[in-house]
Amino acid sequence: MKAFLSNILLAFTWVAVTGLFEPINFIIGFALAYVILWMIQRSTAPSNYFSKVYQVLSFSLFFGRELVKANLRVAHDIVTPYHHMRPGVVDIPLDVQTDEEITLLANLITLTPGTLSLDVSTDRKVLYIHAMYIDHVEEFRRSIKEGLERRVMEVLR
Structure with a gap:
């Protein structure tokens, strides 16, 4: 957290020194500060930042790719005269444990076209998902577990 705050402080310093108070200049300052902090990391306390x-x-690139694929699949099904939907409700056993992890996973699933998070079991061990395209239940479960859930745990832990 200390490295992130230092990065933001250096980015604001960059904006103040250059005198250009624009978002793109802040992004440039943030990137430069990131590189500087990364280079001096060896001489300071190591950070997982x-x-x-x-x-x-x-994760952002992975989710963006999944979002585009899901949009294309739904759009293709809308445009073609025959529907390829095989809807159903699937229970996904959860490895995520905290409220933040479960909420993020459920919201990302809901944001993806063709899927909707319905409910979490009372013991918070199972997430129920409605999906428009379920060709193989186990393959669908595996794609959620090895895709979104694994990456959510990597980012939040």
């Missing part, structure tokens, strides 16, 4: 930034960027 740099690996977390990589994980968040990797």
Whole structure:
């Protein structure tokens, strides 16, 4: 957390020194500060901030790709004269444990077209999902567990 706050402070310093109070200039300052902090990390206390930034960027790219694929699948089904839907409700056993992890996973599933998080069991061990396209139940479970859930745990832990 200390490295992140230092990064923001250096980015604001960059904006103040350059005199350009624009969002793109802040982003440039943030990127420059990130590189500087990464280079001096060896001489200061090591931080997991740099690996977390990589994980968040990797997760964002993964979710963006999944979002595009799901949108294309739903759009294709709408445009074609025959529907390829095989809807159903699937129970997904959860490895995520905290409220934040469960909420993030459920919301990301709901944001993806064709899927909707319905409920979490009272013991918080199972998430119930409605999906429009379930060709194989076990394959669908595995895609959620090895895809979104694993990456949510990597980012939040």
